[in-house]
Amino acid sequence: MSLSDDSRYLRGGPVAQRIIAAVREDATIAKAEGFPPKLISITVGDTDAVDVYVRNQRAKAQLAGIDFEERRFPATITSGELEAAIHGLNADPRVTGIIIQRPVPAHIPIKMLQAAVHPLKDVEGMHPASIGNIVYNQLDLAPCTAAASVELLKETGLDLKGLEVVIVGHSEIVGKPIAFLLMSEGATVTVCHHMTRSVAAHARRADALFVAVGKPRLIKADMVKPGAAVIDIGINSEVGPDGTSRIVGDVDTDSVKEVASWITPVPGGVGPLTVAILLRNTMVALSRQRALYEATYGTSDRLAAE
Ligand SMILES: NC(=O)C1=CN([C@@H]2O[C@H](COP(=O)(O)OP(=O)(O)OC[C@H]3O[C@@H](n4cnc5c(N)ncnc54)[C@H](OP(=O)(O)O)[C@@H]3O)[C@@H](O)[C@H]2O)C=CC1
Ligand SMILES: Nc1nc(=O)c2c([nH]1)NC[C@@H]1CN(c3ccc(C(=O)N[C@@H](CCC(=O)O)C(=O)O)cc3)C=[N+]21
Numbered sequence: 001m002s003l004s005d006d007s008r009y010l011r012g013g014p015v016a017q018r019i020i021a022a023v024r025e026d027a028t029i030a031k032a033e034g035f036p037p038k039l040i041s042i043t044v045g046d047t048d049a050v051d052v053y054v055r056n057q058r059a060k061a062q063l064a065g066i067d068f069e070e071r072r073f074p075a076t077i078t079s080g081e082l083e084a085a086i087h088g089l090n091a092d093p094r095v096t097g098i099i100i101q102r103p104v105p106a107h108i109p110i111k112m113l114q115a116a117v118h119p120l121k122d123v124e125g126m127h128p129a130s131i132g133n134i135v136y137n138q139l140d141l142a143p144c145t146a147a148a149s150v151e152l153l154k155e156t157g158l159d160l161k162g163l164e165v166v167i168v169g170h171s172e173i174v175g176k177p178i179a180f181l182l183m184s185e186g187a188t189v190t191v192c193h194h195m196t197r198s199v200a201a202h203a204r205r206a207d208a209l210f211v212a213v214g215k216p217r218l219i220k221a222d223m224v225k226p227g228a229a230v231i232d233i234g235i236n237s238e239v240g241p242d243g244t245s246r247i248v249g250d251v252d253t254d255s256v257k258e259v260a261s262w263i264t265p266v267p268g269g270v271g272p273l274t275v276a277i278l279l280r281n282t283m284v285a286l287s288r289q290r291a292l293y294e295a296t297y298g299t300s301d302r303l304a305a306e
Contacts, residue, residue: 008257010152010229010264012273019276020064026283027065034302035096035290038067039123039282040089043101044082044108045075048237049214050101052247056275057099064279066096075105082108083116090118096289097123097282102173110172120289123281126173134180141284145212146177148273149231150185153208156229156262161186166206168192168199168219168250174212174233199223211250221255229262233270 027037039061041054054070061068073082089095098117104110114126122130125141134142153160165182169175170193179189187208192199203209203223211219212233224230234250249266257263264270294300 006257008260008262010155010231010262010269012148012152012264012269012271012276015151015155016060016272016276019273019280020060023064023066023276023279023283030283030286030290031065033300033304035286035300036067036094037065037096037282037286038069038094039097039099039279040095041068041070041099041101042073042082042086043070044073044077044104047101047103049235052235052237052271053275054101056271057278060272060275061279066279066282077108079108079112082113086113086116090116090121095121096286097121099123099278100126120292121285123278123285124173125281131172131177134177134184137184139181139184141281142181143173143177144277144281145174145233145270145274146181147277148270149174149178149210149212149233150181151273151277152231152264152270153210153229158208158229163187163207164190164205165208165210166190166192166202167210167212168203169210169212169214169233171212175210178210178212213250215250216248217250217252219251219256221252221259224256224259226259227261228259230256230260230264231270232264232266234266235271 030037041057043050058068089098098121100113115128117127119127119130124143125131126143165187167175167178170191175191179191182189190202192202200223204225206225206228208229210231214234216236216238230251232249232251236248237245238248240246247267253263290300297305299305
């Protein structure tokens with residue numbers, strides 16, 4: 001069966017396109033009212049997966065009518081210098097949202113950086129105060145990849161209540177928020193990580209398996225329950241047999257798709273939806289900023305006010 005007509009593939013593109021079209025409408029109105037949305041990406045050092053993400057952020061932001069600017073810093077920068085740069089962006093009224101690309105070099109405390117971003121400009125909901133909102137089931141501005149992964153699982157039509165879900169990987173930005181989002185949907189959630197005794201034994205029980213580790217082909221067909229939904233979040237750059245670089249996930253897709261009922265392809269699965277949700281979150285941040293502006297100045301139309 002060809003890729004395009006295989007219904008087992010859960011594709012992010014169509015959902016992403018719908019979100020981007022809606023963002024574009026919102027952005028057009030916001031611009032006309034004096035609030036052009038602008039997203040700033042902060043990259044520290046060099047990571048392949050970040051390069052792919054930023055490239056797509058720029059392309060899709062342009063489609064959606066959101067200004068996009070990348071600030072790149074060398075891996076040798078100090079945390080104090082980075083914090084100062086973030087404070088400058090917090091104070092700039094033209095900046096709607098700030099995303100700090102992960103990972104950052106080991107000498108920079110990531111939590112301190114996330115805490116430096118003003119919560120109203122925190123488009124990934126990663127400020128220590130914001131991430132707590134998902135514990136309270138307040139989900140309108142959740143970390144983008146986690147939200148994208150759960151959204152794709154919902155595309156299967158599976159009832160999430162009581163669903164056996166296994167997540168492999170427990171990072172702050174992906175695995176942990178997915179666990180919280182799914183708990184709030186009523187799923188029974190198991191989280192595996194590098195200390196888990198047998199990832200395979202857990203994975204084989206899963207009706208839905210989420211994988212966010214960063215290791216190509218970690219998940220093989222014998223680790224997947226027949227009929228399961230497999231959400232592959234990994235983005236790994238690999239040099240193919242022809243010498244060109246390509247992107248692969250964490251799942252051995254060719255073999256796993258013979259066992260699973262649904263699988264997200266890489267590329268074309270979670271990635272495009274992550275980008276779309278980041279842009280949508282930027283508009284959520286803008287509307288919160290506008291609400292504050294209105295409470296202060298009595299109007300949310302900045303152009304009319306001036
Ligand atoms: N498609 C998308 O939108 C996105 C994709 N990604 C990709 O997802 C992957 C993971 O990203 P991220 O969560 O940020 O990465 P991290 O490196 O922060 O986390 C990786 C996680 O995997 C766990 N782990 C490592 N080895 C194993 C193993 N052998 N078995 C089980 N668990 C293991 C680690 O556990 P421990 O901490 O205990 O060592 C850790 O929790 C990467 O490929 C990244 O590029 C990330 C974000 C968005
Ligand atoms: N703070 C932070 N948040 C993140 O969400 C985050 C991060 N840091 N660091 C890097 C990883 C990686 N990541 C990707 C998201 C989308 C694509 C994406 O658009 N992928 C396309 C690739 C298409 C192409 O090849 O161009 C796809 O999978 O189809 C890739 C990678 C987000 N991450």
